[in-house]
Amino acid sequence: xxxxxxxxxxxxxxxxxxxxxxxxxxxxxxxxxxxxxxxxxxxxxxxxxxxxxxxxxxxxxxxxxxxxxxxxxxxxxxxxxxxxxxxxxxxxxxxxxxxxxxxxxxxxxxxxxxxxxxxxxxxxxxxxxxxxxxxxxxxxxxxxxxxxxxxxxxxxxxxxxxxxxxxxxxxxxxxxxxxxxxxxxxxxxxxxxxxxxxxxxxxxxxxxxxxxxxxxxxxxxxxxxxxxxxxxxxxxxxxxxxxxxxxxxxxxxxxxxxxxxxxxxxxxxxxxxxxxxxxxxxxxxxxxxxxxxxxxxxxxxxxxxxxx
Amino acid sequence: xxxxxxxxxxxxxxxxxxxxxxxxxxxxxxxxxxxxxxxxxxxxxxxxxxxxxxxxxxxxxxxxxxxxxxxxxxxxxxxxxxxxxxxxxxxxxxxxxxxxxxxxxxxxxxxxxxxxxxxxxxxxxxxxxxxxxxxxxxxxxxxxxxxxxxxxxxxxxxxxxxxxxxxxxxxxxxxxxxxxxxxxxxxxxxxxxxxxxxxxxxxxxxxxxxxxxxxxxxxxxxxxxxxxxxxxxxxxxxxxxxxxxxxxxxxxxxxxxxxxxxxxxxxxxxxxxxxxxxxxxxxx
Numbered sequence: 108x109x110x111x112x113x114x115x116x117x118x119x120x121x122x123x124x125x126x127x128x129x130x131x132x133x134x135x136x137x138x139x140x141x142x143x144x145x146x147x148x149x150x151x152x153x154x155x156x157x158x159x160x161x162x163x164x165x166x167x168x169x170x171x172x173x174x175x176x177x178x179x180x181x182x183x184x185x186x187x188x189x190x191x192x193x194x195x196x197x198x199x200x201x202x203x204x205x206x207x208x209x210x211x212x213x214x215x216x217x218x219x220x221x222x223x224x225x226x227x228x229x230x231x232x233x234x235x236x237x238x239x240x241x242x243x244x245x246x247x248x249x250x251x252x253x254x255x256x257x258x259x260x261x262x263x264x265x266x267x268x269x270x271x272x273x274x275x276x277x278x279x280x281x282x283x284x285x286x287x288x289x290x291x292x293x294x295x296x297x298x299x300x301x302x303x304x305x306x307x308x309x310x311x312x313x314x315x316x317x318x319x320x321x322x323x324x325x326x327x328x329x330x331x332x333x334x335x336x337x338x339x340x341x342x343x344x345x346x347x348x349x350x351x352x353x354x355x356x357x358x359x360x361x362x363x364x365x366x367x368x369x370x371x372x373x374x375x376x377x378x379x380x381x382x383x384x385x386x387x388x389x390x391x392x393x394x395x396x397x398x399x400x401x402x403x404x405x406x407x408x409x410x411x412x413x414x415x
Numbered sequence: 416x417x418x419x420x421x422x423x424x425x426x427x428x429x430x431x432x433x434x435x436x437x438x439x440x441x442x443x444x445x446x447x448x449x450x451x452x453x454x455x456x457x458x459x460x461x462x463x464x465x466x467x468x469x470x471x472x473x474x475x476x477x478x479x480x481x482x483x484x485x486x487x488x489x490x491x492x493x494x495x496x497x498x499x500x501x502x503x504x505x506x507x508x509x510x511x512x513x514x515x516x517x518x519x520x521x522x523x524x525x526x527x528x529x530x531x532x533x534x535x536x537x538x539x540x541x542x543x544x545x546x547x548x549x550x551x552x553x554x555x556x557x558x559x560x561x562x563x564x565x566x567x568x569x570x571x572x573x574x575x576x577x578x579x580x581x582x583x584x585x586x587x588x589x590x591x592x593x594x595x596x597x598x599x600x601x602x603x604x605x606x607x608x609x610x611x612x613x614x615x616x617x618x619x620x621x622x623x624x625x626x627x628x629x630x631x632x633x634x635x636x637x638x639x640x641x642x643x644x645x646x647x648x649x650x651x652x653x654x655x656x657x658x659x660x661x662x663x664x665x666x667x668x669x670x671x672x673x674x675x676x677x678x679x680x681x682x683x684x685x686x687x688x689x690x691x692x693x694x695x696x697x698x699x
Contacts, residue, residue, distance in 0.1 A: 129516035132509040140569040148546040226444035232681030234630040237674040348541040369541040389542035
């Protein structure tokens with residue numbers, strides 16, 4: 108995009124410090140609180156940095172050894188595979204449900220729409236730690252409402268079923284939790300995009316004899332596509348680094364069943380005092396995410412471009 | 416064509432699947448929240464029964480009493496409020512200055528600055544825990560609330576800049592120019608004319624920042640380790656089960672108390688939430 112020409116009145120005027128003073132605090136904050144920690148993590152990932160170095164502070168450079176250790180560790184590859192599986196399952200479920208909810212909300216009457224939107228906002232507002240605690244209670248083995256309902260429905264094998272002792276079940280509960288928490292944002296954003304589609308387009312498509320599915324494919328979706336892609340990339344990024352729900356609910360267990368990359372990095376660094384390996388794992392996480400991040404920024408700037 | 420008007424009952428029947436889907440959506444959304452609140456009000460023997468029933472047979476405030484009287488509840492509440500408020504105020508002041516510069520002034524590097532802000536908004540905070548922990552340890556900032564304030568300030572800053580820039584750009588600059596013609600200084604014009612118009616935006620933005628900081632768990636969990644008195648509510652809640660064992664009534668009462676401020680703020684700001692103010696900004 109071509110840079111906008113600065114107004115002629117400003118051209119050739121001497122350097123004005125005003126704007127730079129105004130942004131200075133924000134820039135300093137970003138430098139010290141974001142760029143510096145990031146640089147430090149990058150540095151540590153090339154060092155031999157354990158508890159001794161943390162206390163004494165004379166870390167040695169070991170080149171790419173940490174990365175070699177990680178990439179040669181089959182457990183790390185299991186974690187990477189699990190991270191992608193976790194992300195894919197979550198994002199697909201979130202986007203399908205959110206699209207359905209958004210389409211449904213658009214068709215509802217005024218009262219129905221208000222009720223649905225209010226419930227979505229309410230779910231969105233529930234703090235992560237509170238939601239995680241509530242889901243632990245819902246799936247409690249002895250008195251949880253889920254087991255009691257399933258038993259009442261005749262699935263006797265669920266009596267006192269310990270969800271969190273089984274890797275697959277714990278993984279599934281985390282997916283349900285994250286989908287439940289993420290659908291409101293996606294659905295509301297898609298719904299606001301849908302409301303911008305001009306009604307005349309639907310009418311003329313209907314006059315041309317298009318069915319509901321055809322209208323969605325040829326009229327609705329192409330128009331909301333930019334917002335849709337923005338939401339997809341945000342959800343990919345958010346689920347890729349889901350940490351709090353997993354840490355509070357399972358700490359990555361049982362075994363390794365719910366350990367995804369961010370959990371693995373923190374476990375390695377702060378629980379096993381291998382700060383070097385943890386930092387290297389964080390850097391690899393960023394590298395894996397960077398593709399989606401680039402996609403997100405391209406979409407964002409295409410949307411925001413004219414305001415920038 | 417003979418029949419042009421369909422009977423109302425047929426129309427209602429046709430819309431039945433739609434309304435059924437809406438009812439299902441609302442139920443799935445609200446049930447966990449309802450179950451949290453209703454468990455908090457049930458007597459313990461009702462909670463530990465195999466036939467709990469959807470509506471509590473009796474209501475009690477015992478669990479709220481247990482939660483509020485738990486060790487350090489008042490202290491953690493105060494910590495959370497203190498950290499959150501100072502982070503949001505700091506972010507608001509810093510962001511207001513930056514947003515004004517971006518929205519109203521022309522200078523070299525403006526686009527680059529906004530680019531940096533957008534990138535900062537997607538900062539991988541989960542991946543920065545380790546270096547922030549090490550830096551805080553080196554600078555003797557572990558176990559201290561100001562460390563959390565600084566981190567939360569940085570987490571909320573980019574979003575605040577982006578939103579305030581939008582609000583400021585929405586106020587016609589002619590208003591301020593007119594005030595300047597009438598003898599106001601540039602700062603005075605902004606303060607007297609634009610600032611009052613900006614107040615609702617400032618309010619909404621800071622409330623979203625408040626929620627983000629109020630809910631933050633990871634940094635509060637890993638930067639406050641030895642000094643238990645400096646913990647915040649999310650960390651307290653996450654360890655509630657270890658403290659209270661199987662007392663799920665008290666745990667749900669604590670969750671309800673913790674979630675309440677966020678629920679109130681979001682419902683009050685519903686218009687802003689659904690108008691897409693937050694697109695990409697706030698992850699609850």
